[in-house]
Each structure stands twice: as C-alpha cells, then as structure tokens.
Amino acid sequence: MKALLLLGCPEVPSQTPMAIYAIDKLTDMGYDVTVSSNPAAAKLVKVSDPKKYYKHENVNIDNFLDQVEGSDFDLILGFVHKDSAATYFITYCTLMTDVKAIALVFQRDSSLVEEYAQMVAQSTDAEIIKSKAYHNPNPIRVSLDKALNKLKEENNN
Amino acid sequence: MKALLLLGCPEVPSQTPMAIYAIDKLTDMGYDVTVSSNPAAAKLVKVSDPKKYYKHENVNIDNFLDQVEGSDFDLILGFVHKDSAATYFITYCTLMTDVKAIALVFQRDSSLVEEYAQMVAQSTDAEIIKSKAYHNPNPIRVSLDKALNKLKEENNN
Numbered sequence: 605m606k607a608l609l610l611l612g613c614p615e616v617p618s619q620t621p622m623a624i625y626a627i628d629k630l631t632d633m634g635y636d637v638t639v640s641s642n643p644a645a646a647k648l649v650k651v652s653d654p655k656k657y658y659k660h661e662n663v664n665i666d667n668f669l670d671q672v673e674g675s676d677f678d679l680i681l682g683f684v685h686k687d688s689a690a691t692y693f694i695t696y697c698t699l700m701t702d703v704k705a706i707a708l709v710f711q712r713d714s715s716l717v718e719e720y721a722q723m724v725a726q727s728t729d730a731e732i733i734k735s736k737a738y739h740n741p742n743p744i745r746v747s748l749d750k751a752l753n754k755l756k757e758e759n760n761n
Numbered sequence: 762m763k764a765l766l767l768l769g770c771p772e773v774p775s776q777t778p779m780a781i782y783a784i785d786k787l788t789d790m791g792y793d794v795t796v797s798s799n800p801a802a803a804k805l806v807k808v809s810d811p812k813k814y815y816k817h818e819n820v821n822i823d824n825f826l827d828q829v830e831g832s833d834f835d836l837i838l839g840f841v842h843k844d845s846a847a848t849y850f851i852t853y854c855t856l857m858t859d860v861k862a863i864a865l866v867f868q869r870d871s872s873l874v875e876e877y878a879q880m881v882a883q884s885t886d887a888e889i890i891k892s893k894a895y896h897n898p899n900p901i902r903v904s905l906d907k908a909l910n911k912l913k914e915e916n917n918n
Contacts, residue, residue, distance in 0.1 A: 614774050614896045615774055615896060616774065617771050617772055617773065617774045617776070617777065617805065618805060618808075619774070620774065620777060620778050620809070621777050621805045621806075621808040621809040622808060624808070624809050624810065624811070625808045625809070625811050628811045628812060629811075644896045644897055647897060647898055647899060648774065648775065648778045648896075648898055649778075651775075651778040651779060651781070651782045651898040651899075651902055652777065652778040652781050652782070652809055653781065653810075654781070654782050654785045654786075655785060655814065655815075657812065657814045658812075739771045739772060739801045739805070740801055740804060741804055741805055741808040742804060742808075745808055
C-alpha cells in the first residue's frame with residue numbers, strides 16, 4: 605500500500621515532529637510513505653532524522669501535482685494548519701477522487717480549526733480530525749492515533 | 762564523555778529537528794547526551810523519534826538546575842533563540858564554570874542574534890556561533906557542524 609503525506613508550511617513547531625511520527629505509524633501499518641512538501645518543510649524533516657531511520661520518499665508539493673494520478677496511492681494524509689495547506693489538500697483530493705483521504709486539522713485558535721475543517725468538508729469526502737494544538741504535539745498525536753487505528757480496522761475488513 | 766544539550770522554548774520550528782541532529786552528532790563523537798528542556802520542548806523531541814533511535818536522557822530544565830554540578834558534564838551545548846534561553850544558558854554555565862560551553866544563537870532577526878550573542882558573551886566564556894535562520898535549518902546546521910568539527914580536533918589533541 606502507498607500513502608501520500610502532505611505537509612504545510614514549516615512555521616508550526618509541531619509539524620516536523622508529527623511528520624516523523626506519522627511516517628513511522630504508516631510504515632508500521634504496511635504503507636510506503638511519500639512526503640509531499642515545500643523545500644523548507646522537507647529540509648526540516650531531513651535534519652530531524654540524520655541517519656534516515658524513518659524511511660520515506662520526498663517530492664516537491666508543486667511539481668508533484670502535475671504528475672500524480674489517482675491510482676498511485678491508497679491513502680492521502682494531509683496536515684492542515686493554514687489556508688494554503690487546506691487548498692493543497694483539496695487540490696490533491698480532487699486529483700485522486702477515489703483515494704481514502706484524512707485531513708489532520710490543527711491550530712492554536714479553535715475558530716481557525718473550524719474554518720479549515722469547513723473548507724475541507726465543503727470540497728472533499730475526506731475524514732476530518734480536528735485538534736486545538738500548536739506547541740504541544742500530544743493532542744494532535746492522540747487524534748492521529750485514533751484515525752489510524754480506525755483505518756487499520758477498515759483495512760483488515 | 763557527557764554532553765548537556767539545552768533547548769529553549771518550543772515555538773521555533775527548527776529547534777526540534779536541530780535537537781535530534783545535535784544528539785546524533787554528539788553521540789557519534791562519543792558523548793552520552795542529556796537533553797535539558799521544558800516539558801513542551803521535551804514532548805516535541807519525543808514525538809520526533811517514536812522508535813527512540815536517537816539515544817539520550819531527558820531532564821527538566823528547572824529541576825535539573827538544583828542538581829547539576831560542574832563535574833557532571835564535559836560539554837554544554839545551548840540553543841539560544843530567546844531571552845529566556847540565553848538566561849538559562851548563562852545560569853548553567855555559571856554552575857559549571859570549567860566545562861567547555863558552546864552557544865548556538867539563532868533567530869530570523871539579525872539584531873536579536875547580536876543581542877543574545879552579547880548577553881552570552883558578557884556573562885560566560887562560551888564559544889558563540891551565530892546564525893540568522895528560523896524555518897530553514899541549514900544555516901544553523903552548517904554552523905553547528907563547524908563548531909563540532911573544531912571541538913573534535915580539540916578533543917583529539
């Protein structure tokens with residue numbers, strides 16, 4: 605199975621830790637993980653794992669949009685903590701309509717969490733998990749764990 | 762040999778990736794690494810390495826101040842990207858006057874880089890490496906590499 609992990613802009617301190625965490629979880633579930641991000645976010649992931657223990661492929665978020673096809677992936681997992689990240693997530697979902705998609709929406713401001721969740725809900729069939737968090741990765745991690753455990757059950761059925 | 766890595770507040774997105782990077786480099790140089798940070802920064806490091814490949818001990822930055830003694834460590838490496846981080850670095854250096862100390866000062870604003878570097882220079886004998894960087898970890902990584910390569914030569918002599 606193949607999973608596409610979409611990262612947003614790098615200014616949220618919990619994004620890079622959560623990216624490594626998600627790569628690890630998805631790998632344990634049997635997915636080959638491709639991370640799609642801008643160059644700054646990719647550099648942070650690279651520095652985060654100097655010995656490359658957490659295996660994944662890296663692609664540029666803009667270039668990859670021109671190449672990707674629906675049949676390339678079994679799962680899209682997107683980190684949505686900005687307008688632009690929501691837009692990217694929606695664009696990828698539009699290109700891969702039949703692929704299972706999960707949006708992990710997080711922000712320190714709960715009105716922004718609702719705003720981004722609504723943006724995603726209006727334009728995709730994605731499962732949306734919401735978390736009011738920024739510095740502290742634990743609420744985001746717990747939400748992701750729940751969504752991935754549910755997915756694991758779906759995959760087994 | 763033992764190294765103490767001091768982290769600052771967790772809001773800088775490059776801090777956690779650079780912490781893992783530094784743990785890895787120091788371990789390769791033969792140091793046992795202890796990371797001293799506040800609970801939020803520690804959680805980010807933990808999520809960043811779910812399989813615990815990058816070995817280190819964790820201590821709370823406030824509690825540890827009451828316990829630490831000069832003879833406990835051979836190296837202090839501090840990430841200084843805020844007033845409070847500079848103050849912690851200086852406090853630890855004051856408690857361990859004979860220990861080799863390196864301050865890695867980084868901020869997106871070069872006047873803040875200078876301000877924090879001066880704070881550290883006025884109160885410690887630490888080697889100070891400065892980097893105008895925030896999202897992009899590469900300038901910080903390159904500065905750290907240079908300082909650690911120099912330290913490696915000193916350790917070999």
